[in-house]
Amino acid sequence: MFIQIKNLSKVFKKNLAVDKINFHIEKNKTVGLLGPNGCGKTTSIGMMLGLIKPSEGEIIIDNKNLESFKRNEILTRINFCSPYIELPKKLTVKQNLEVYGRLYGVKNLSERILEISEDLDIKNFFKRKTGELSSGQKNRVSLAKSLINKPEILFLDEPTASLDPDIGDFVRSYIQEYRSKNQVTILLASHNMNEVERLCDSIIMMRKGKIIDRGTCQEIIKKHGRNNLEETFLKLARSKDELQ
């Protein structure tokens, strides 16, 4: 198991944000983390990124405990993309990629920047300041930053939120293509059920800080007698019972 989450909990003051969750992700698999707003997805990802200290439990990545192992060595192999965080707005696209490439210790950085910028079609606004870009362009630059180090583990938090269908489809296709060509384990938090069905090998459903169900998309849809993942999501999100 590449990522193991054992009894992971987080309490903010008296609020239990994540409640003893357990799951694992196999190497090179894509797992969707689903659930309504405030269910603990971002807190869970934050803990896996080492940004939030768990109140309890363990995060083991490639047999190394995130808390006790040298954090930097693990972080070199990880990256994160979210539309809710941004790159420095006053730096050009190329400068941002150069800074982050150096921070991640990327070898042959110029070649890597060129490669990723061609793949994501961002080369034509390379010299523009990141803050001047449209949200679709920013999103692709943010994705380029998250892939600059060729991460073994990629955390994606709603990677296509606020994108038009065309750009959203481009990003999803690119993630699919990237996954097929590279060894990468992905944890995807998303509210777009089509995206989840298209990209994920399996899903984990969360509600109120707990995991309430898990399995492949088809298994979960079938188990709950619904026609698609969207309907299943609504059923699980609105259900009062803990189903698992």
Add this chain to the structure above:
Amino acid sequence: MNFSKIYALGLRHIFLISNSLPRIIDLIYWPTVQIFLWGFISKFFTLSSDYYSNTVGIILTAAILYDFLFRVSISFNMMFLEEIWSRNFTNLFIAPIKISEIITSLTLTAILRALIGLVPAAILAIPLFGVSVFKLGLPLLFLLLPLYLFGVTLGLLVTSGLLRFGPSFENIAWASLFFLAPLGCIYYPIEILPYSLQIVAKGLPLVHIFEEMRNILLNNAVNYFDIIKSISISIVYFILGVIIFYSSYLGAKQRGTLINMGE
């Protein structure tokens, strides 16, 4: 310590400055205004005061040194605030860079920003007011070192506050130096302060630095004991600043504020 990562973070701020002419002008503008203001005040005092009559520019030299401290501290704060303003906090803290490397990078880049502003202003003071801070010679470096350390320390304390209380702590960043300035005895001897405040002031490196600056300019002599004292006090504060920064960072991890820090 990985120096290429320290350089990478420094490069982010060098790009930021070099991309914007208004930013460069802003860095130079305020120290220059200070020099003009204190240059004229200094000129007036030399005409009207016995104390200053023999040493033209004692106030101007103090103004330049104080501005160095101010610029170092503000630069440190500004670079940290830039990460908050640009909502880049999460990207920075998930990058494989150690906290010690972040502190080192901010510390080294702070002096660069301070010098961009201050060197032109200090050079301008030579033809305009006939005052050259460079005439202090080697002791100038001994005065700048504790000022630099103390400036960085203040930066560390303010950024610790930002980590602890979030962007609302920003106003304190601007006010922090003005709070200490009266106790620093920058423009006047320590004897001016009430006795109780003299005791407090002696616990700061600033008093020893500026007393020594006046000693050098008035008596043309260097008291190395005072210089060592000011450097030692600055080192103690710096270590304290680093400890507080680490504890604020760990506190922010505990509270989960690193993931959504932004304007």
